[in-house]
Amino acid sequence: MFLNEKEKSMNEGMSLKELAETIGVSRTTVSRVIAGHAQKYRISKTMEQKVRLAAERYGLVRNEVAHNLRMQKTDTVALMIPEVDNPFFSHLAHVVEHRLRESGRMVLLCSSSEDSAIERQVLSMIRGRQIDGLLVAPVGTESTHFKALERSPVVFVDRYLEDLAIPYVTTDNRRGGFLGAQYLIERGHREIAIIQGLPEAVSNQDRVVGISQVLSQLDKAIEVVGHGFTIENGHESTLRLLDKETRPTAIFTLGNQVALGAMQAIQSRGLRIPDDISLISFDDQPYFALTCPPLTAVKQPIDLIAESAVQMLLARLESSPVSSKRIHPHIVERKSVSQVS
Amino acid sequence: MFLNEKEKSMNEGMSLKELAETIGVSRTTVSRVIAGHAQKYRISKTMEQKVRLAAERYGLVRNEVAHNLRMQKTDTVALMIPEVDNPFFSHLAHVVEHRLRESGRMVLLCSSSEDSAIERQVLSMIRGRQIDGLLVAPVGTESTHFKALERSPVVFVDRYLEDLAIPYVTTDNRRGGFLGAQYLIERGHREIAIIQGLPEAVSNQDRVVGISQVLSQLDKAIEVVGHGFTIENGHESTLRLLDKETRPTAIFTLGNQVALGAMQAIQSRGLRIPDDISLISFDDQPYFALTCPPLTAVKQPIDLIAESAVQMLLARLESSPVSSKRIHPHIVERKSVSQVS
DNA sequence: CTAGTTTGCGCACTCGAGTGTGCAATAAGG
DNA sequence: CCTTATTGCACACTCGAGTGCGCAAACTAG
Numbered sequence: 001m002f003l004n005e006k007e008k009s010m011n012e013g014m015s016l017k018e019l020a021e022t023i024g025v026s027r028t029t030v031s032r033v034i035a036g037h038a039q040k041y042r043i044s045k046t047m048e049q050k051v052r053l054a055a056e057r058y059g060l061v062r063n064e065v066a067h068n069l070r071m072q073k074t075d076t077v078a079l080m081i082p083e084v085d086n087p088f089f090s091h092l093a094h095v096v097e098h099r100l101r102e103s104g105r106m107v108l109l110c111s112s113s114e115d116s117a118i119e120r121q122v123l124s125m126i127r128g129r130q131i132d133g134l135l136v137a138p139v140g141t142e143s144t145h146f147k148a149l150e151r152s153p154v155v156f157v158d159r160y161l162e163d164l165a166i167p168y169v170t171t172d173n174r175r176g177g178f179l180g181a182q183y184l185i186e187r188g189h190r191e192i193a194i195i196q197g198l199p200e201a202v203s204n205q206d207r208v209v210g211i212s213q214v215l216s217q218l219d220k221a222i223e224v225v226g227h228g229f230t231i232e233n234g235h236e237s238t239l240r241l242l243d244k245e246t247r248p249t250a251i252f253t254l255g256n257q258v259a260l261g262a263m264q265a266i267q268s269r270g271l272r273i274p275d276d277i278s279l280i281s282f283d284d285q286p287y288f289a290l291t292c293p294p295l296t297a298v299k300q301p302i303d304l305i306a307e308s309a310v311q312m313l314l315a316r317l318e319s320s321p322v323s324s325k326r327i328h329p330h331i332v333e334r335k336s337v338s339q340v341s
Numbered sequence: 342m343f344l345n346e347k348e349k350s351m352n353e354g355m356s357l358k359e360l361a362e363t364i365g366v367s368r369t370t371v372s373r374v375i376a377g378h379a380q381k382y383r384i385s386k387t388m389e390q391k392v393r394l395a396a397e398r399y400g401l402v403r404n405e406v407a408h409n410l411r412m413q414k415t416d417t418v419a420l421m422i423p424e425v426d427n428p429f430f431s432h433l434a435h436v437v438e439h440r441l442r443e444s445g446r447m448v449l450l451c452s453s454s455e456d457s458a459i460e461r462q463v464l465s466m467i468r469g470r471q472i473d474g475l476l477v478a479p480v481g482t483e484s485t486h487f488k489a490l491e492r493s494p495v496v497f498v499d500r501y502l503e504d505l506a507i508p509y510v511t512t513d514n515r516r517g518g519f520l521g522a523q524y525l526i527e528r529g530h531r532e533i534a535i536i537q538g539l540p541e542a543v544s545n546q547d548r549v550v551g552i553s554q555v556l557s558q559l560d561k562a563i564e565v566v567g568h569g570f571t572i573e574n575g576h577e578s579t580l581r582l583l584d585k586e587t588r589p590t591a592i593f594t595l596g597n598q599v600a601l602g603a604m605q606a607i608q609s610r611g612l613r614i615p616d617d618i619s620l621i622s623f624d625d626q627p628y629f630a631l632t633c634p635p636l637t638a639v640k641q642p643i644d645l646i647a648e649s650a651v652q653m654l655l656a657r658l659e660s661s662p663v664s665s666k667r668i669h670p671h672i673v674e675r676k677s678v679s680q681v682s
Numbered sequence: 683c684t685a686g687t688t689t690g691c692g693c694a695c696t697c698g699a700g701t702g703t704g705c706a707a708t709a710a711g712g
Numbered sequence: 713c714c715t716t717a718t719t720g721c722a723c724a725c726t727c728g729a730g731t732g733c734g735c736a737a738a739c740t741a742g
Contacts, residue, residue: 028731034729037730065727070697074406084425084434084435085432093450094425101452101466107451108449109434109448109449122442148354267631290601292634356699357698368698368700407700412700
C-alpha cells in the first residue's frame with residue numbers, strides 16, 4: 001500500500017530510488033544524504049542541500065523492507081502474550097508499545113491464546129521475519145521450542161522458563177501468594193479454597209507455592225481447583241465450591257478474570273461477600289475498587305514489569321548484560337475479606 | 342535474530358540460500374519447490390522430493406524480509422487504536438489479531454494515545470513498511486493525513502471520517518445515544534447530564550447527536566461535559582456535576598472507563614446509585630454486571646464490529662467492493678437506573 | 683604548466699528470494 | 713541413427729537501499 005497508487009504526481013510518497021531519478025543524481029548519493037553519511041562520503045554541501053530539499057519537497061518515503069533486508073534488522077519487536085483482552089496483558093501491551101515506540105521501534109502483536117500449539121505456530125511465523133527482539137509470556141513449561149532462542153534477544157515477561165538461559169521479569173508470585181494467604185490466615189480463615197488460573201503457567205504455579213508455604217502450617221490440605229485465567233473458570237469453580245458440604249470461608253482467586261467469575265457465582269447463589277464468604281484475588285485492576293464489595297487484591301506493578309522488560313530487551317539488543325528480576329507485589333486492602341472468629 | 346547464531350549445525354533455521362548450497366542445487370530450484378511451483382517450472386519429482394526432505398531435515402526458514410521485498414507485500418496489517426488498555430479496544434485488538442492470524446497475517450500494533458500528532462507520527466512510521474492494509478480508529482476529525490490513503494486498503498473501525506472515501510465499521514452511535522436517552526426519559530428522568538468521552542471523536546459526537554434527538558424534545562438544554570475516555574474524566578466531571586446546586590437525577594457516560602470514574606466519584610460523595618442518582622453508560626463491559634450496583638449500559642457488539650472490519654479489509658485486499666456498516670447497539674438493563682416519579 | 687592532492691560523485695557489488703529464458707541432457711518419433 | 717520434442721535445471725536478472733572503491737574533475741603546490 002501507500003506506494004502503489006498511480007498518482008505519483010501528488011507529493012505523497014516517493015521512494016529513494018524515484019527521487020534520485022527525478023532530480024538526476026545517483027541513488028547512492030541520495031541514500032548517503034538521507035542516512036546522514038554525507039560528510040563521511042564527501043558529498044558537497046550543495047548536493048546535500050539539493051537532495052534534502054527534494055526529499056522535503058517530494059515527500060521521500062524510504063522503502064523500509066529493502067532497508068531492513070540490507071541492514072539485517074527491522075526495528076520491530078514481537079510481543080507474544082496469551083490473551084490481549086485480559087486487562088493484565090492489555091495494560092502490559094500498552095506500556096510496551098509506548099516505550100518501544102519511543103525507541104523508534106514497532107510492535108508485532110502475537111497472541112498464543114494460552115495454547116502451546118498456537119504458540120509454536122506463531123513462533124514459526126515470526127521466525128524469518130527478522131524481528132530484532134521478542135518479549136514473550138510463555139504458555140506452559142515446555143521449553144524446547146524456546147531453546148533455540150537462548151542466544152537471541154528474548155526476554156520473558158510475567159512468566160518464564162527457569163531451565164533456559166533467557167532473562168525474565170515477573171512479579172514475585174511466590175511472595176504474592178504468601179502475602180495473600182497470610183492475609184487470610186491473620187483474619188482467622190482456615191477453610192481456604194484456591195481457584196487457580198492455568199496450572200501450566202509458571203506464574204500460577206509460583207502463586208500456589210507461595211500460598212502453600214503459609215497454609216502447610218495448618219493441618220488442612222490446601223484445596224486448589226480450577227483451570228484457566230477466565231471468567232468462566234472463576235464462575236464454574238466457585239459454584240462447585242459453594243455446592244460442597246463444607247463451604248470454604250474464603251476464596252483466593254489467582255487471576256483478575258477468575259475473581260470476576262467468582263463474584264458472579266457467589267452473587268448468583270444469593271450469598272454476600274464478605275459476610276457469607278470472603279474473596280481475595282491476585283492481580284488488582286482499577287474496577288476492583290468499584291465492585292460490590294470492593295475487592296481486596298494482591299497488586300502486581302504492571303507498569304514496572306513492562307518497563308523493566310522493555311529496558312532489559314533494549315539492553316540485550318546492545319548486548320549489555322542483564323539479570324532477571326522479580327518484582328514485589330503488595331496487598332491492596334478493600335472490603336471483600338471479613339474477620340472470622 | 343533467530344538466524345545470527347553460529348551453530349548452524351543444529352537443525353533450527355537454515356535459509357533457502359543456505360539450504361540450496363548444502364544440498365548442492367541452485368536457489369532457484371529450492372525457491373520453486375518451496376513456493377509450490379515445482380510443476381509449473383518442470384522440476385522432477387525426484388528433485389522435488391530431495392528438496393522437500395532437506396527442507397524438513399534442516400528446518401528451512403525463509404527470510405521473509407527478502408520475500409516481502411520481492412513480492413511487494415508483507416502479510417502484515419497495522420492496527421491503529423487510541424489506547425490498547427481501554428477494554429473496548431483491547432477486545433477489538435484481540436478479535437482482530439485472531440482473525441488475521443487465521444488468514445496468515447500478522448498485526449502491527451500501533452497506538453495513537455488519542456493524540457493527533459502521535460497518530461501522524463505513527464502513520465509516517467508505517468509508511469514505507471509496505472504493510473498490506475490498515476485498520477484504524479482515527480483520533481479526530483482532521484482528515485488530511487488520511488486523504489492519501491483513500492485508494493489504499495484501509496478500513497476505519499469504531500470511528501470514521503465521513504468526508505473520505507474510506508469504508509468504516511462502527512456502532513450506530515446515534516442510535517445508541519438515542520436508546521440510552523430514551524431509556525432515561527421513559528423512567529422519568531428530566532435532569533440528565535452527559536459526560537462525554539473525547540469531543541473530537543466522531544463516535545462521541547454521534548452519541549451526543551443521538552441523545553440530543555431525544556432530549557431536545559424537552560425544554561431543558563442538554564448538558565454535555567467532560568473530555569476524554571478516561572477514568573479520571575469520569576471522576577472529575579462527576580464531582581463537578583454533584584457539586585452543582587441542582588444535581589442531575591441521571592448521568593449518561595459515553596465510555597466504559599468514564600462510567601468507572603463516575604461510580605468512584607458518586608461513591609466517594611456517599612451517594613448511592615440508583616437511589617440518589619442514576620447512571621447509564623455507553624459501551625458495556627463484563628465487569629459492569631459486578632459493580633455496585635450492576636450497571637445498565639448500551640452494549641456495542643464488539644466482536645461483530647471487529648470481525649466485520651477484518652472481513653472488509655480482507656475484501657479490500659482482494660479488491661472486492663465493500664460498503665460501510667453501522668452496527669446496532671442495544672441496552673443491557675441492570676440496576677443502575679431508577680424510576681423517577 | 684605539470685605533478686600531486688583533494689574533492690565529488692557514481693559504478694557495481696551486497697542483502698535473500700522470485701522469475702523469464704536459455705541451454706544442456708534425455709526421450710520420442712521416423 | 714538422426715532429428716525433433718520434451719524434460720530438467722540454472723544463469724542472470726529483479727525487488728530497493730547501503731557501501732567499498734575507483735575514476736574523473738577541481739584544486740593546490742612547485
